[in-house]
Amino acid sequence: MKAQNRMTGGWRVAGLMGAAVTLLLAGCGGGGGGSETVVEAPPSSYTVAGTLTGLMPGTELVARDVTPGSSLPSLTLTENGRFQFDGLLYPNESYDIELLASNPAVSDGENRGQSPVMQRCVLQGMSAEGVAEGDADALGNLQIHCSGLFFLFDNQGLPVVSDGNPEGTRSLNVNEELFSGFFLSEGGVLFVTTGNNERHLWFSDGTPSGTQRVAGKNGELLDQLGWSWRTVGNRFYFTNNGLLWVAQGGSAMKVEGPEPGGVVASGLGGMASAGDWLYVISENQVLAINEGGQPLVLLGPDEQPFNASSCGMEGTGDQLYLTCHQGSMEGSWRLDAGESTVRKISSNSSFNNFHAVGALTFFSGYLPAYGRDLWVTDGTESGTFLFSTPNPDPAGSNPTNFRVKGNALFVRATDGVANKIWKFSVVGKTVSLSGPVGSGVESLALHGDSVFFSAPVSPGKPQVWASDGTPGGTYVVKTINPDGAAWPYALESVGDWLFFSAKQDDNGYAAWRTDGTEAGTVMLSPELCEDGAEVWAKVGDTVYYVMFNDEDHSLWKTDGTAQHTTKIAEWKGAADEI
Template sequence: MNCKASNLKKWIAKAATLALLCACTHANVLWAQNSPERVNDINQLSSPQGSSPQQFTVVGNTTFFTAHTSTSGTELWKTDGTPTGTLLVKEIRIGSDGALISSLTNVNGTLFFTAYTNTAARELWKSDGTESGTILVKDINPEGDGGFPQQLTNVNGTLFFSANNGTNGYELWRSDGTEAGTTLVKDINTGGKSSALLSLTNVNGTLFFSANNGTNGAELWTSDGTEAGTTLVKDIYSGSASSAPDNLTNISGTLFFKAYTNANGYELWKSDGTNAGTTLVKDINPGNHSSAPNYLTNVNGTLFFSAYNTTNGNELWTSDGTEAGTTLFKDIVPGAGGSELAYLTNVNGTLFFSANTSTRGYELWKSDGTAAGTTQLKAIGPINDDSYPVYLTKVNGTLFFVGNNGTSGYELWKSDGTEAGTTLVKDIYTGGNSSFPYSLTNANGTLFFSANNGTNGVELWKSDGTEAGTTLVKDIAPTETITNLADLINDNGS
């Protein structure tokens, strides 16, 4: 992969780190050593710390999230978008350590998540939004080590996840929300070893995932929720080596994914759930050189994705599931350099993404499904700088994202797909500072997100797409401050 691919990865890492800076100043803060240009951004966060809301998850008319206060630590909160309706659901772990809530997942109107208590490590919980209705589902590993549920996934109203009961290692579990109905589905890698489940994905009511049974390596599996119906789909990289299926994506009932073989490297595959129907779609970067398909995105039943070959670099591709129908969609940057596109997002049939050109750097692009209609939407950043559009999110047919116009810093933007309609929503942290919005989430037509306005710290915000309608919902942690975030980072050895 060329240096521009590395640069994009570094930027995405920076964007994630900025979110971590906003979200995790109460914990060990991480910072990229090779990012001296962000020092001013760090220092500007030397202000009220805030509650660092994140993991927004919509269940009916309620949006659940995690927030941190000095008295309760990180616990479960909910909001209806009003200050009075933004409340702590339950202090699950009494004291300032908090329950360290994670993996919020909506399963048919019930919120599932994982949490610590004062007496037990991480286990499976559920909530109906009330304190009394927020309860432990099952103590999967009662010896005190915790079941550590992960990869929580809704498949037709049943929760599937990976957990460790202390006997079988990390294996596939399911739950209907009751203790009796929370059971091990199958011990895939027997003898106390873990099958290392990853990428649990619902495809029309069937669960697909990657697992290692100890014989075939990490390969593609499927499950109907029964032990007998939990089977290896195909040993793609035959023998004990792993094809490591990743980026599992449902496109109109067909599973597309990235997988590795020694002959082809990481390339695009598809599966209908059968051995014979699990096939290499195309060797995009011929030989054992990987095309590394990424950002697999469904646009009206057609797969769009980024992929690399030595001729075109990392560019936009499309596939109908056939070799002939898997083609380079547009060579945005002619030659081997590539546009290093990222954040592919479908908004009502229009594909939006971030792409890099030598003349403009990383800017916002769109596609109407034709090569001619695949164009830079707007040059947001100044001539010699990038706007770096990230966190592209659809809300009611409008694209929201975070970008930098060189004047306002990293702030909230929106687009209707036209240049004139691609505008700054609000300069939340005024004066050229960045509010660094993150965790952008569509909550029944309202955008919820976290941002720092320089006065309240990182708190809960919402937006209807207008400047006046972009407001602080609630200052959850109004009195918590830090004097110098850069010093805090240094103190943590980052």
């Protein structure tokens, strides 16, 4: 389901509307002569038309009349420019026009920052409610404008919305510290705050007046949110006072249990998602929940409810993995999304960090003789085994920072000397290994077909590197700090560039971008900060990033060039306004 932004307003069309009709009436008079009097009859119908601007590439806007029995067909727009409805408006009819805009999708392998982008479309130049009064010119020249909104927080941790302009960057008037990220939902975003030792769920349509606490459908206050939540499509699942709830837009309701009229009690097992399904451990059972249906109870090999009393869960792609640590179900299990029976893949329960790559899934596993190393499974017990032990010491290689690009997996692990990067390429169920590359690897990110990472060129002097996974294809992108450590971090692939934060000297961090070449590695602004810069959002071709200091934050935008990098907003001190 697409995340959508909705704007609803009532149009009541009164009077006669349409193109004027000219009638020629013969006047009566003596002398056989006469004169013609021109009378303009009132219009009898009107075709609705206008102009759309600002619609983001790859998205669509649906304008529809939600009045029961309406004869005005819905209109779907996929590009900017002139538009016209097929139907007509007639006298004394009420209309309730709703605008639903899809949000830009994040393509595979491209991370667009901390905030999702919400597209908001509004009708301009004409009230969304009221009487049209037969104004043919206005109704024939409707103006719909769309803009991309993203969300962040100020230096006090309070939520803020921005459309990328100084005047459009404003507080949401929520005086509680942000506790989570922002999650797209129907018509806006959801986020969690903390205040007075409570966690609260909020909904915002991108305006301060449209930002409010989410309540149950019967007005219940939700002030006992648990520590875990999960998004599946437009649905935001969370626990409140020990029960499972789901929010879509600004309202929430309890999730029904497997039995009609029941509810789902959610314990400490947490939640996981795979495909379009949510999985939650409730009263020692695993429930599979999909939109619009009763929860399903997962079964074990004996066709009885799977006992998940000591289990944890992880999802990757369309697969769910359960690791159970005691009892008859001890071991690791797999379920493909949409199925109801789990199958065992190993008696070992010390698995985590699952990542699907083609037909295989890689993960971190532990054995006393080898420590924690890289394992692989094809979903069967016979096809689950220890794959790589680059460190012969029982401490293991401790694989972390799994990064998947198509049918390739990059992993950071230690060979007992230093953290390095290995690349695993999957064709069918065959895996080829290349590497290791780098030494003392820290931050890493995929960009294009390469992995970029931070590693020292000499002891204590890390710089930015790039690699295709082979020693011959590994190089320093640019020596940013020739006299010391650049300490690059917050590497993020956005569009044509890889953005990161680094020190050119010891005076502070600056925001940088690179295309993988020395000449294409550029500092975006000479302004420095104490705690680094992080990419926050991408709207169209513009990237927004935040520079962090102990006492203040600032929001910037760039097209990837230094000359078009500007500061949008700055927050200083507890009492500062944007």
